Amino acid sequence: MRRRLINSTLAVVLVVIAVFGVSLVIVETRTISSSAQESVDSEALRLISVIESRLLGAERINPGVLAEQIDDTRYALVKMPGRAPIEVGERPSGSVISATEVGEHGERVTVEESRSSVTREVGRTLMIIGAVALLAIVSAVLLAVRQANKLTSPLTDLAETAERLGSGDPRPRHKRYGVPELDRVADVLDSSAERIARMLTAERRLAADASHQLRTPLTALSMRIEEISVTDDPETVKEEANIALTQVERLTDVVQRLLTNARDPRTGSAVVFDLDEIVKQQIEEWRPAYRSEGRAVVRSGKKGLRAVGTPGAVAQVLAALIENSLMHGGGTVALRTRVTGNQAVIEVTDEGPGVPVDLGSRIFERTISGRNSTGIGLAVARDLAEADGGRLELLQQQPPVFALFLSQVALDRDEPERPVR
Template sequence: MRRRLILSTLAVVLVVVGVFGISLVIVESRTIENSTQENVRSEAVRLISTVESRVVAGERVTAESIGVTASSNRYVRVEMPGRRPIEVGKKPADDVVQARETGARGERVTVQEPRSTVRAEVGRTLLIILAVAVLAVISAAVLAVRQAHRVAAPLTDLAETAERLGSGDPRPRHRRYGVPELDRVADVLDASADRIGRMLTAERRLAADASHQLRTPLTALSMRLEEIIATADTDDPEDQATVKEEATIALAQVERLTDVVQRLLTNSRDPRSGSAVSFDLDEVVKQQIEEWKPAYRSAGRAIVRSGKTGLRAVGTPGAVAQVLATLIENSLMHGDGTVALRTRVIGNQVVVEVTDEGPGVDEALGSRVFERTVSGHNSTGLGLAVARDLAEADGGRLELLQQLPPVFALFLSREAADIDPPPAA
């Protein structure tokens, strides 16, 4: 492209220089020839006038008296009746520019100048025009190279930016080049880089969230399967009933695991695309307690619930269960003593509080405990962040009400039909 720009610019300059140069040579040649002809004629007129005036006055007519000097370029002949002609200069042998004037008493003056003088003057003019043309072409070549570099360098830079985007480096460069069309392309590439960066961030976030959130139901599922394996080889009807019950619970956990995956995928595409419905909050709380009892029993701890029952909330049961599972798992891993789930009502909201008897949340963390990668126990720092995202996707919120002992609260909208009417006036 750079070569094409240079060649096209030089071609335009050469055409312009050629057209105007040829025209100028023609005009200057005619001007020089006409000027020479006019000079010769003016010289002849001057000499005949001088000769006439000296003849009338009876003075001697000589070359010096009439102001004629020898010249290598011009020949002068003065003829007077009854007198010897006066010749000054060498008579040219080739084509000449000539002027002849005749006086009232028969005097004749002839002035000749060889056309070689005219051609020499035209040649000098042609050399000057050619030098100017060469200078113009050189200047145009320099400007063409600079302009080609000015246009081609940004295009090369934009190509490198596009290549970087294709190789997975979505950082915008924010470079502008002072050319509106190129700046427009740069704007589009920077906007594309921002979009690609957000998409890559969302994909990485989805992978991290999925790996973290799937760990909790998989842990519970593995415990259920261990219970099933432990009681599989028995003929006791009660043990067989236990196996069936554990298998049913494991199947429910698999279904919830599928729901978690679907929920994560949905949130990665559009965090606002929630599928909130009215559901029985007691059922979700009871399900979580039943699922986590074996793990707490193995750790020598207990999990209990208290508070108001018969509450209905608005949200996604699977997401609410996942949030509670995250809080319960955190209490199991980082807390101590009995874990309590308490349900209560505040205005048009229902609240599920999860607390334990452990050391609580580090004072240095505070509310930052919900930020990604922030953790006080060398964990991934994703669990609470993802739990808050799930809660907010359903129009609820997850908060840390108290650091010691730790109290986490999940706020959900209360079903309209379940809200107590205002007292009668």
Template sequence: MRRRLIQSTLAVVLVVIAVFGASLVLVEARTIEGSVEESVRSEAVRLVSVVDNRMRAGERVTTESMRNTVESDRYVRIDLPGREPILLGDAVPPDEAIVAQQTGEHGETITVRQSRDRVHEEVGRSLLIIFAVSLLAIGAAAVLAVRQAHRVAAPLTDLAEAAERLGSGDPRPRHRRYGVPELDRVADVLDASAERIARMLTAERRLAADASHQLRTPLTALSMRLEEIIATADTPDPEEQATVKEEATIALAQVERLTDVVERLLTNSRDPRTGSAVGFDLDEVVTQQMAEWKPAYRGEGRALVRSGKTGLEAVGTPGAMAQVLATLIENALMHGGGTVAIRTRVTRNQAVVEVTDEGPGVDPGLGSRVFDRSVSGRNSTGLGLAVARDLAEADGGRLELLQQYPPIFALFLSRESGTSATGD
């Protein structure tokens, strides 16, 4: 590519020099010839004046008296009335000379001839200068062509390396520009592609981390339910059998919610803007979560209670919102203390679910950073609240820390239009 750029640049320069050089030679030749003709005419006028002045003064015009007034490279013929012509300088054939003739007041005729060799010499010197300038122009063009070829080819090589690096799995953008709009446009596209690929890889890694974390909570609860089912499976008591059926039903609901969460995580990893929000009964989600987590709280000697408004309809994905609430309840179980209270209320056009406990609260040094990934005040993974926030935002809601001590986490969801709520 560099060779082609250099060759094309030099070809353009040579064509320009050939066209303008030929035109310049023609113009210069005509200019030199016109200058010599004007000089010869001026010489004839001058000699006529000299002869007239001398004849007017009564001096005799001779070869000796006129010899010093004529330049050596010119041929002059002075024709005086009734006398032999006066010849000065070397004879030049008329067909090889530039001729000028003037007639004076006393009838004398002055003829001046200038050999064309002088014109040829002047034209030759001009040609030599033009040729030297052309060589300099070609040399300068060659240097500029090499530099321009390097300027264009080097960025292309660099872009090819960037594309190869991107294809090999290194998505870091280089943010390198070259001062050439077209090449900078290619670099912009490559950097944008690198950033998209980096986001995709990050989303895939987040999906793996989120899935592993989010699956742990429902699987733990499911394991506890299944253990209770196993413990009561062999009893002949009808009431206990009913309890087994109830526990099996709850375990099945947990499995279905687990499947919904996995599908939701996969959907968010492909396009976080994709949602499946619908109107749902918020009471049903809260009741379901309380039923699932009460055995765990009883095992820890703690209580899980509910208060606030009932009959609330919210907009979201039931499975995802159940997972958000499960994360808050589990967070209170693991890091909080005392009784955990779930309170539902209404603010403006939003339904709010608050989860609070009597524990030490959120570390003052964390604050709102508690929702950041890998940020934890109790040696946990730091993913639970971050994933819960993402799930809430994907359905148009939001998850906030309203108070650090005692800790109050609030899930805000849009309400279904036209719904009413009653107080507990």
């Protein structure tokens, strides 16, 4: 493209020089020739005037007097009736420019000049025009190279940006070139890079959240299936199968919830639900895991609370807190329900060392963990809580106290669940 731009610019300049240069040469040649002819005519007229004035004054006319009236490079021939012709200067050879004037008494003056002087003047003019044309061509080439670089370098950069986007590097460059059309393309590429970066981030986040959130239901489901495989009691098999089906429903709910949050984190399916049922369910699910670690999980506090939210999401938040206490905490884990203002609160605490001081303000950030874990669980739990209009906070670092705040509804225990508009 650079070569095409240079060639096209140079071609335009050459055409302009050819058109105007030839025209200028023709005009200048004619002007020089006309000027030379007018000069010779003027000199012949002056000589005839001198001759007439001397004839009227009966003065003598000789070559010396006439030589003073004409240019040294010119030749003059004077013919007067009854007198010998008078020649002034050396007669030129070859092509000449001549002028003839006739006086009132029959005298005749002819002035001649070699056309070579005109040729020399035309040659000097052509050299000047040629030098100007050459300077114009050099300037045009330099300008074309500069303009080509100004246009091709941004295009090369934009091509590299597009290639980087295609190779999976969506970082915007925020580079502009001072050319409106190219800057518009750069704006579009940067916007596309930002959108691609957001999409890639969302996909990676969804994959990380899914792997983390599905782990707990799958572990619980695996435990129930193991119980079924080692027992011959039909009642036990039936009970464990029902619990396994509940785990499958929770697994489905987790998947649906993750997909919903991936599309729009603010989307929720809030209903009025019994908080006791969610707490009881989580304790029953996690009790075997705690028992195998020689620990216990218990509950206390106010019962009969109803809250507004998504039961599946609330269960996932509590599961994340209980699992966090199992992995990082110690001793007995307690779930305590209480009421503050118009909110129902579920606190999860344990007897472990708590949250390090330097992590207290960042504990809900992704990839932040006190040990070698993913650092995703608490971040996902906070997102789930906020999606339903609640909030998850760390009330105390040592011993750790996490609290889930939900909108509380004071209803009778027998009132069924209903969607909240």
